[in-house]
Amino acid sequence: MMKKMTYNFANRKVRIFLATDLLDHLTETYQTTHEGFIIADEKVPKHALDKLKNHYDIKHTIRIPSGDGSKSLSHYEAIIDVMVEKEFTKATTIFAVGGGMIADLCGFIASTYYRGVHLVHIPTTLLSMVDASIGGKTALNFQPYKNIIGTFYQPKAILIDPNLLDTLPKRHFNNGFAEIIKIALVKDAKFFDDLLHDRLILEDIITRAIELKGAIVEEDTFDKSVRHLLNYGHSIAHALESHYGTTYLHGECVAYGIKQMSEGKPYYKDLLTVLKRYQLDLDIPYKKEALFKHILHDKKRSKNILSIALVDEPGKGYIKDIAVETFIDYL
Numbered sequence: 353m354m355k356k357m358t359y360n361f362a363n364r365k366v367r368i369f370l371a372t373d374l375l376d377h378l379t380e381t382y383q384t385t386h387e388g389f390i391i392a393d394e395k396v397p398k399h400a401l402d403k404l405k406n407h408y409d410i411k412h413t414i415r416i417p418s419g420d421g422s423k424s425l426s427h428y429e430a431i432i433d434v435m436v437e438k439e440f441t442k443a444t445t446i447f448a449v450g451g452g453m454i455a456d457l458c459g460f461i462a463s464t465y466y467r468g469v470h471l472v473h474i475p476t477t478l479l480s481m482v483d484a485s486i487g488g489k490t491a492l493n494f495q496p497y498k499n500i501i502g503t504f505y506q507p508k509a510i511l512i513d514p515n516l517l518d519t520l521p522k523r524h525f526n527n528g529f530a531e532i533i534k535i536a537l538v539k540d541a542k543f544f545d546d547l548l549h550d551r552l553i554l555e556d557i558i559t560r561a562i563e564l565k566g567a568i569v570e571e572d573t574f575d576k577s578v579r580h581l582l583n584y585g586h587s588i589a590h591a592l593e594s595h596y597g598t599t600y601l602h603g604e605c606v607a608y609g610i611k612q613m614s615e616g617k618p619y620y621k622d623l624l625t626v627l628k629r630y631q632l633d634l635d636i637p638y639k640k641e642a643l644f645k646h647i648l649h650d651k652k653r654s655k656n657i658l659s660i661a662l663v664d665e666p667g668k669g670y671i672k673d674i675a676v677e678t679f680i681d682y683l
């Protein structure tokens with residue numbers, strides 16, 4: 353059955369459709385008379401793109417090399433070049449088919465081409481289904497700075513077909529669970545308990561994670577207050593990503609970050625159990641002082657104050673402003 357959710361993110365209506373085999377039932381999802389432009393990760397299976405082409409009026413398709421290196425100004429420029437050359441107008445819908453890299457890159461393109469053309473996300477990684485495609489953050493990297501260029505821009509629709517995960521490598525599948533476990537811990541004790549006891553099927557896990565993120569983004573679309581809750585474990589995660597480059601995946605660093613932030617809390621053992629199920633109970637080695645240098649560049653820092661999310665008991669995340677130098681105690 354097709355699940356349909358509608359969110360209002362700062363007066364932008366975003367429709368989310370979710371079903372196993374969704375790509376075979378596109379008539380029940382988002383419709384448009386626009387000319388379509390597919391921007392897809394090179395690893396997305398061809399049959400997925402064929403199904404989109406059979407349903408929408410697709411004028412052109414391009415494939416993007418996989419990896420975060422494609423979230424760059426040079427790829428941005430190359431794609432805009434194609435759009436100009438193919439004479440795409442304002443009446444264009446970009447279909448972004450891929451993981452978080454594609455979501456961020458296409459979001460930025462859609463938000464800037466003619467000051468905004470329509471965007472539809474078709475996430476193909478678990479991380480993008482539950483996180484990157486939801487909430488309207490777009491980004492490019494500007495070496496060595498990750499996500500330093502970006503806008504807020506909402507897609508018209510997000511089409512989620514869990515079948516697309518069939519070809520996703522296991523490590524990337526597990527990676528998506530870090531953000532799912534995080535949002536359960538921060539917002540929904542029952543969801544955390546369901547994850548702990550492995551009671552839910554994947555489709556329901558994806559749905560619940562989206563509902564929780566959707567509610568937070570509706571309340572704080574532009575990341576000024578409660579949306580900071582989504583950063584639970586992320587100060588450490590981002591520092592690890594800066595320190596290690598691409599050695600560890602984002603979710604793996606987030607998992608490590610939430611583990612560190614949860615040490616000594618009553619749910620710590622349960623957290624380790626869930627992380628272990630998805631091979632996210634990694635020990636990532638580092639020297640405190642070296643990692644702390646990266647914390648000083650945290651986006652959530654303003655002057656000497658760092659805004660961090662904390663969870664004392666599952667479902668009850670809160671935000672606390674701390675003096676940045678005291679964060680070293682969490683490392």
Ligand SMILES: NC(=O)c1ccc[n+]([C@@H]2O[C@H](COP(=O)([O-])OP(=O)(O)OC[C@H]3O[C@@H](n4cnc5c(N)ncnc54)[C@H](O)[C@@H]3O)[C@@H](O)[C@H]2O)c1
Pocket residue numbers: 393394395396397418419420423450451452453454455456476477478479480483484485486487488489490491499516517518519520521524527602
């Ligand atoms: N905008 C946001 O709110 C937000 C949130 C979290 C992460 N992000 C961004 O998302 C990116 C990470 O996302 P990701 O983990 O999805 O990484 P990704 O997009 O790089 O995809 C991971 C890997 O899976 C491959 N892949 C994708 N779909 C596939 C499929 N169906 N079958 C086989 N292989 C497939 C890709 O080629 C890549 O090798 C980062 O750039 C991060 O900054 C953005």
